[in-house]
Amino acid sequence: MGLIHQLDILSAAVEAGGAPTTASVLASHESSFWCTDHQRAAPALNVLPLVSGTLISGLSWQPDIPLAAQEPSGDVHLPAGSRPKLQSDFLSTAEEELNKITTQLDQVTTKFQEKQEHCSQLEGHLKEYKEKHLSLEQKTEELEGHIKKLEADTLEVKVSKEQALQDLQQQRQLNTDLEFRVTELTKQLEVEKEIVSSTKLDLQKKSEALENIKQMLTKQEEEKTILKKEIENLSQDAKMQHKELNNKVQTAVAELQKVKMEKEALMAELSAAKEKLSKVSDSLKNSKSEFEKENQKGKAAILDLEKTCKELKHQFQVQMESTLKDQNELKKSLEKEKETSHQLKLELSSMQGQVIQAQDNLKQKEKEEQQLQGNINELKQLTEQRKKQIEALQGEVKIAVLQKTELENKLQQQLTQASRELATEKEKMSTLQNTYEKSQENLKQLQSDLYGKESELLATRQDLKSVEEKLSLAQEDLISNRNQIGNQNKLIQELKTAKATLEQDATKKEQQLKEQSAALQNIQKEKSLKEKELASEKSKSAEIEEIKCRQEKEIAKLSEELKSHKQESIKELTNLKDAKQLLIQQKLELQGTIDSLKAILEQEKKNQQMLKEQLKKEEDELKKEFIEKEAKLHSEIKEKEVGMKKHEENEAKLTMQITALNENLGTVKKEWQSSQRRVSELEKQTDDLRGEIAVLEATVQNNQDERRALLERCLKGEGEIEKLQNKVLEVQRKLDNTTAAVQELGRENQSLQIKHTQALNRKWAEDNEVQNCMACGKSFSVTVRRHHCRHCGNIFCAECSAKNALTPSSKKPVRVCDACFNDLQG
Known part of the structure; x- marks a missing residue:
C-alpha cells in the first residue's frame, strides 16, 4: 500500500x-x-x-x-x-509487492478463519456448559426440596417412634410393678395362711390345757373361797396397770409400722428417681453419640470439598498457563495481522455487530450467573441455619445436663432430709424403748407381788373366758378373711389375663416399631445416596463455574484487544481521510491496479460468505444437540416425578401406620388407666385387710404371750446386762491398750519430726567453705581429698565416707558418711 x-x-x-x-x-x-x-x-x-x-x-x-x-x-x-522506464520499474516492484501482500493475506485469512473457528468452538462449549449448569442447578434444587421433605418425614417418624417407645417403656414398668405387687400379695396370703394354721394349733393346745385347769380349779374352789375378795381387789389393780402397758405397747408398734411404711415409700421414690436419671443419662449419651457422628460426617464432607477445591485450583493454574501461552501466540499473530487491518475494515464492521451481539449474550449470561450465585448464597444460608440448629441442639443437651445435675442435687437434699427424719425416728424409738424398759421393771415388781399370793387362779379363769370370747371372734374374722381372699384370688386371675393381653399388644407394637425402623433405615440410605449425588453435582457445578470464569476472562481480554484495534483503526481512518483528499486526483491512473485488488477483495468476500454459511450450519447442529438434550432432561424430570409420586405414596402409608399406632396407643392408655384404677382399689382392699389382720394378730399374741414374753424378757435382760458388763470390761482394756499405743505413736512422731527437720536443714556444702573433715577434723590437701555425703551433703575425708548405702533419692548404693550409714541401716 x-x-x-x-x-x-x-x-x-x-x-x-x-x-x-x-x-x-x-x-x-x-x-x-x-x-x-x-x-x-x-x-x-x-x-x-x-x-x-x-x-x-x-x-x-x-x-x-x-x-x-x-x-x-x-x-x-x-x-x-525517463517516464516510461520509471513506470515500468514501478509496475514491476508493485506487482512483486502485490504478490507478497496476497500471500500474506492468504496466511492472515487462514489464521483468521482458524481463530473464528476456535471462538465458535469456545462459544459452543460455553453454551453447553451453561446449559449443563442450569440443568444441574435445577436438579440440585429438586433434590434439596426432596431432601427437606425426607428430613421432615424422618423427624416426624423419629418423634412418633420415641413416643411409642416411651409409652412401651411406661407400660413395661407398670407391668413389672403389677407383677411385683401380685407376688407380694401372694406371699402375704401364704404367710397369713401359715399364721392362721399355727394359731389354730395353738388354740387347740390351749383349749386342752384349759380343760385340765378347769378340773383342777373345781377341786380348789372350795378351799379358796375365803381369799376371793382380797385377790379380786389385787387382780383389778393389776389389770388396770396391764391395760395401760398394753395400750402403750400398741401405740409404739403402730408408730413403728408407720415409720417403716414411710421409709419404704421414700426408698421407692428414690429408686424411681434413680431409674429416671439413668434413662435420661442414657438418652443424653445416645443423642451425644448421634451428634458426634453427624459432626464427623460433616467434617469428612468438608475435607472432601477441600480436596476437590485444591484439585480444581491445580487444574485452574494449568489452564491459566495454557491460556497465557495462547495469549502470547495471539499477541504475536495480532502483531502480524496489524499489517492487513486496512484491508479488513469492512469485515471488522460486520464483526463489530457480531461482537455487540456476543456482548449482549455475555450480559445475559452474567445475569444468569448472578442468579446462580444468589442460589449458591441461599444454599450457604441453609447450611448456616443447619449449623445453628446443631448449636441449638447442643445447647439443649447442655440444659438437659444441667437439669440432671439439679435433679441429682434435689435428690441428695431429699436423702439428707430422709436421713435426718430417720435419726429423729431413731431417737423416738430410743425414748420408747426406755419407757418400755421402765414398764418391764414395774411388771417385775407386780409379778413378785403376785407370785407370793394365790390370786392367779381367779385371774386365769377370767383370762380363759376372755380368750374363749376372742377365739370365737377370731374364727368369725377368719371366715370373713377367707371369703375376701377368694375374691382377691379371682381379681388376681383377672389381672393376669389382662396382663397377658397387654403383653401380646406390646409384642405386636414392638414388631410394628421394628418394621418402621427398617423403613427408616432404608429412607436414610436413600438420603445418603442422594446427598452423595448432590455433592458430586455441586463439584461439577463448581468446575463449570471455574471454566466459565476463565472463558469470561479470555473474552474480556479479547474485547480489550478489539477495543485497542478499534481505536487504532479509527486513527488510521482519520489519517486515511486526510490522505484521500490529497490522493483523489492521483487515483485515476491506477484504476487498473485497483480493479485487480477489487477482484481479490470480491474473492475474499466470497470466502467470508462461505465461512458464514459454515457457521450457520454449525449453529444448526448445536441447536439440534440442544433440542436432544432438552428431550433427555424432560425424560429425566418425568422419571424424577414418578419417583416423587412413589415417595409420596410411601409417606401416605407411613402416615396411615402412624395414625393406627396412635389409635392403638389411645386404647392402651385407656386400658392402662382402668388397670390402674383396679390396682388402686385392690391396694385399698389389701390395706384394709392388712390392718384388720394386724389388729387380730396383735390381740391374739398379746392375750397368749403376755406372761411368757415378760418372763423371757426379764431373763434376757439379765443376760444382756451381764454381757454388757463383760463388753465394758473388754472395751476398757482396749482403751488402755489404744492409749498406750497412741503415746508410743506420739513419741515416734516426735522423733520423725526431728529427723524431718534435720533432713530439711541439710544442704550441699561448698568446697570453699569447708577446710577440715566434719567428722575427724583432718585438714584437706592434695593427698587428703574432699568427699560429699550423698545423704546429708556434708564434706568428709575418704576414711569417714568409705561406706555405701541406698538412699531414697537413688536406686544404687551411694557414698555416705558413718552417721548417715547408721541412720539408714537403723
Whole structure:
C-alpha cells in the first residue's frame, strides 16, 4: 500500500507537468512508514533511491544529487524520456509487492478463519456448559426440596417412634410393678395362711390345757373361797396397770409400722428417681453419640470439598498457563495481522455487530450467573441455619445436663432430709424403748407381788373366758378373711389375663416399631445416596463455574484487544481521510491496479460468505444437540416425578401406620388407666385387710404371750446386762491398750519430726567453705581429698565416707558418711 501511495503522488505530479515537491514526497514516505510495521519497512526503503535524484523545472533529470543536499523549497522535474522506464520499474516492484501482500493475506485469512473457528468452538462449549449448569442447578434444587421433605418425614417418624417407645417403656414398668405387687400379695396370703394354721394349733393346745385347769380349779374352789375378795381387789389393780402397758405397747408398734411404711415409700421414690436419671443419662449419651457422628460426617464432607477445591485450583493454574501461552501466540499473530487491518475494515464492521451481539449474550449470561450465585448464597444460608440448629441442639443437651445435675442435687437434699427424719425416728424409738424398759421393771415388781399370793387362779379363769370370747371372734374374722381372699384370688386371675393381653399388644407394637425402623433405615440410605449425588453435582457445578470464569476472562481480554484495534483503526481512518483528499486526483491512473485488488477483495468476500454459511450450519447442529438434550432432561424430570409420586405414596402409608399406632396407643392408655384404677382399689382392699389382720394378730399374741414374753424378757435382760458388763470390761482394756499405743505413736512422731527437720536443714556444702573433715577434723590437701555425703551433703575425708548405702533419692548404693550409714541401716 505504501508503494501505491508513492506511485499515485509521482504519477499525479508527472501528468500535471510539474515537479512534485519534497514535502509531498516526504508526506508520502511518512504515510508509508505510518502504515507499515516491521515487515513493511523494506519496501518503503526501496523507494528512497528513486527520489535521490532531483526533478528540474524543464523535466530534466539530474541523477547524482543526494536527497540530503536538496532544499525544501526547490522544484524537481523529470525528463520526458525517463517516464516510461520509471513506470515500468514501478509496475514491476508493485506487482512483486502485490504478490507478497496476497500471500500474506492468504496466511492472515487462514489464521483468521482458524481463530473464528476456535471462538465458535469456545462459544459452543460455553453454551453447553451453561446449559449443563442450569440443568444441574435445577436438579440440585429438586433434590434439596426432596431432601427437606425426607428430613421432615424422618423427624416426624423419629418423634412418633420415641413416643411409642416411651409409652412401651411406661407400660413395661407398670407391668413389672403389677407383677411385683401380685407376688407380694401372694406371699402375704401364704404367710397369713401359715399364721392362721399355727394359731389354730395353738388354740387347740390351749383349749386342752384349759380343760385340765378347769378340773383342777373345781377341786380348789372350795378351799379358796375365803381369799376371793382380797385377790379380786389385787387382780383389778393389776389389770388396770396391764391395760395401760398394753395400750402403750400398741401405740409404739403402730408408730413403728408407720415409720417403716414411710421409709419404704421414700426408698421407692428414690429408686424411681434413680431409674429416671439413668434413662435420661442414657438418652443424653445416645443423642451425644448421634451428634458426634453427624459432626464427623460433616467434617469428612468438608475435607472432601477441600480436596476437590485444591484439585480444581491445580487444574485452574494449568489452564491459566495454557491460556497465557495462547495469549502470547495471539499477541504475536495480532502483531502480524496489524499489517492487513486496512484491508479488513469492512469485515471488522460486520464483526463489530457480531461482537455487540456476543456482548449482549455475555450480559445475559452474567445475569444468569448472578442468579446462580444468589442460589449458591441461599444454599450457604441453609447450611448456616443447619449449623445453628446443631448449636441449638447442643445447647439443649447442655440444659438437659444441667437439669440432671439439679435433679441429682434435689435428690441428695431429699436423702439428707430422709436421713435426718430417720435419726429423729431413731431417737423416738430410743425414748420408747426406755419407757418400755421402765414398764418391764414395774411388771417385775407386780409379778413378785403376785407370785407370793394365790390370786392367779381367779385371774386365769377370767383370762380363759376372755380368750374363749376372742377365739370365737377370731374364727368369725377368719371366715370373713377367707371369703375376701377368694375374691382377691379371682381379681388376681383377672389381672393376669389382662396382663397377658397387654403383653401380646406390646409384642405386636414392638414388631410394628421394628418394621418402621427398617423403613427408616432404608429412607436414610436413600438420603445418603442422594446427598452423595448432590455433592458430586455441586463439584461439577463448581468446575463449570471455574471454566466459565476463565472463558469470561479470555473474552474480556479479547474485547480489550478489539477495543485497542478499534481505536487504532479509527486513527488510521482519520489519517486515511486526510490522505484521500490529497490522493483523489492521483487515483485515476491506477484504476487498473485497483480493479485487480477489487477482484481479490470480491474473492475474499466470497470466502467470508462461505465461512458464514459454515457457521450457520454449525449453529444448526448445536441447536439440534440442544433440542436432544432438552428431550433427555424432560425424560429425566418425568422419571424424577414418578419417583416423587412413589415417595409420596410411601409417606401416605407411613402416615396411615402412624395414625393406627396412635389409635392403638389411645386404647392402651385407656386400658392402662382402668388397670390402674383396679390396682388402686385392690391396694385399698389389701390395706384394709392388712390392718384388720394386724389388729387380730396383735390381740391374739398379746392375750397368749403376755406372761411368757415378760418372763423371757426379764431373763434376757439379765443376760444382756451381764454381757454388757463383760463388753465394758473388754472395751476398757482396749482403751488402755489404744492409749498406750497412741503415746508410743506420739513419741515416734516426735522423733520423725526431728529427723524431718534435720533432713530439711541439710544442704550441699561448698568446697570453699569447708577446710577440715566434719567428722575427724583432718585438714584437706592434695593427698587428703574432699568427699560429699550423698545423704546429708556434708564434706568428709575418704576414711569417714568409705561406706555405701541406698538412699531414697537413688536406686544404687551411694557414698555416705558413718552417721548417715547408721541412720539408714537403723
